[in-house]
Amino acid sequence: MDGHLSPTVKTLRDIGENGLLRRVLPLLPQRADTVVGPGDDCAVVRVPGSRIDWLFTTDPVIEGRHFEPATPSRQVGHKAVARVVSDIAAMGGEPVWILADLVAPAATPVTRIRGLFAGMAAAAKKWDLGILGGDTAEGDTLELHVFGIGRIARGTAVLRSGARPGDLVYVTGALGGAYLPGCRHHLLFQPRLAAGQFLADRRHATAMMDLSDGLAADLPRLLDASKRGVRLEAAAIPISRTARKTSQPLAHALGDGEDFELLFTIAPEKRMLFEVIWQTRFPRLRATCIGEILANPKRRILQLAGGKTVPLRPGGYQHFSKTPSARPHSKADH
Secondary structure: OHHHOOOOOOOHHHHHHHHHHHHHHHHOOOOOOEEEOOOOOOEEEEOOOOOEEEEEEEEEEEEOOOEOOOOOHHHHHHHHHHHHHHHHHOOOOEEEEEEEEEEEOOOOOHHHHHHHHHHHHHHHHHOOOEEEEEEEEEOOOOEEEEEEEEEEEOOOOOOHHHOOOOOEEEEEOOEOOOOOOOOOHHHHOOOOHHHHHHHHHOOOEEEEEEOOOOHHHHHHHHHHHHOOEEEEEHHHOOEOHHHHOOOOHHHHHHHOOOOOOEEEEEOHHHHHHHHHHHHHHOOOOOEEEEEEEEOOOOOEEEEOHHHOEEEOOOOOOOOOOOOOOOOOOOOOOO
16 A cells, blocks of 8 residues: 555644545455445445344544533433434444443543433433443543444435435425524534435435535545536525625535534426425425536536526545534544
């Protein structure tokens, strides 16, 4: 691997998260029972003869990156569990079990740790999850690393790679502002579990993922997996109330991240039926069409007011970047 690096590449900061993933993911060995390996919201594993597929995902929450030291510990515990549930929702699956590893400085008050586990337990009960255990270790920073296991009917997981030319691009909810002052969405969000299961069960969505690093970061990942382009309509992007109060609401909607909404594609011939069923099934949750999938993977454009188009520039949060987002980090791919 090192032999392919430029002489100027010395650290992770030089290549960023995406560059790191391109270098290390091909090195990971896979077994014959792995249906989907690294690169989607969850890995998919199939036991021969089983009618279900198993979903595996993992995510950390780290003090100073995903939450501040003054954050109520129960909210941190909720977020740690909700992040892996959101990954499973993005495949259309049902979460079943989690394991949690705790890293903490020795001086951490026991009451804070109890709060973390109380928050995880409440979230687990909400989504009917079993917490199987985990491990503890001393470290310089308070961290929770949660490993999630879910299940879905055999062959029905919705992947990032299924988008086709002409498919319509949708997002649930509203985007942007998750970390802005006065907004605690990044701590209190509710994974779109029922919506993801609906989209998979009814075979509505052709591709799907959750939005964790920002639309401008995550949409290109879906496009790369599907080998497609996109025409995105700026005026159609649903922007949160918090982001609308800023001077650059669209920039926040594209780049803030930790929205944990679903991004998915629908075949154009299914649009009318899908929207009618969606409004009946989810009357309080918007699903907004924000663009169209294009055949040419190099054609990725953002259509502005008046019909003007500009290139859709990759943005959002990327670990290890020389110019990272100002907000704390969201999640990485597997």
